[in-house]
Amino acid sequence: MTSLAIHLFNGWLVFFAASFLLLNTQAALLASGLFLLHPLQSEAVIYISSRTELLACTGILLSVIGFASKRPWLAFMGLIVGVISKPHALMIPALWLLVAFYQYRLSKRTIGAVVAATGLVLLNPSLTYHVREVAAHWRGLPTQLYAMFWVLSRVFWPFNLSIEHDFRGLSSVWLIISAQLALLGLCAMLIWRHRPLGFGLIWIAVLMLPHLVGEPTGYLAEHHFYAPFFGISLILAHSLYSFKEKNYARISTDS
Secondary structure (H helix, E strand, O other): OOHHHHHHHHHHHHHHHHHHHHHOHHHHHHHHHHHHHHHHHHHHHHHHHHHHHHHHHHHHHHHHHHHHOOHHHHHHHHHHHHHHHHHHHHHHHHHHHHHHOOOOOOOHHHHHHHHHHHHHHHHHHHHHHHHHHHHHHHHHHHHHHHHHHHHHHOOOOOOOOOOOOOOOOOOOHHHHHHHHHHHHHHHHHOOOOHHHHHHHHHHHHHHHHHOOOOOOOOOOOHHHHHOOOHHHHHHHHHHHHHHHHHHHHHHHOOO
C-alpha cells in the first residue's frame, strides 16, 4: 500500500512535470495515465525491494519540476531525495541541463545551479562505488543494450513480463542490431531536439546510462525503467494527442 501511494503521487508529479515542460493539459493527463497504468510499471510497485526506484523517481520529478518552475528550494530538495534513494538519480544535473535547453534558459545562472548540483552529487559516497563498477563491467554494454531494447519493446507488447530476464548467450547478430538501434536513437535525438520526441528520448538515455554499464547484480530489469518511463509517456502522449488533433482537423475540413 505504501508503494502504491508513492506510485500515485509520482503520477501526480508526472502531470505537473509534463505540463511545465512540453504538453498541454489534456496531453499531460494522458502522459500521467500511461505512467500510472502501463503494465511495465507494475514490477516497481509490487516488488518491495524496488521502493528505492519509486522514491528516486519522486526526487527526480520534484527536482525537475522545481527547476522548470524556477523554484530552487524544490529543485535541490528533490535532488537530495533522489540521490539518497538510488544511484541513477545522480543524473539529475544532466536533466536540469536538458530542461534548460528546451526552455532556452542556458544562462550563467542556470549553469551555476547545475554546477552546484553537480558538486552535491560528487559528495555522494555511492558515486565512487558506481565508477568502479563501470570500470569492471563495461564489456557487458552490448548485452545491456539488447536488454534495454527488449524491455522497451514491452511498451508496445506488454507480455512475457518477468521479475528476472535471462539475456545470457545472445548471438552477435542481436548485439549488432542493438548497437544500430542505439545509433538510430542518437540520430533521432539530434533531429527532434526541440520536440517532445527528442526530449523523451534524451530523458530515457540519460536515466538509463548508469544501468547500461556497471551493473553488478545482473542485466537490466523492468523496474529500472520506472523513472525513464516519464520520457516514454511524454512521447506516447504527444504522439497520440497529435494524431487525434490531426484527424479532428481533417474531419472538420472534409465536413
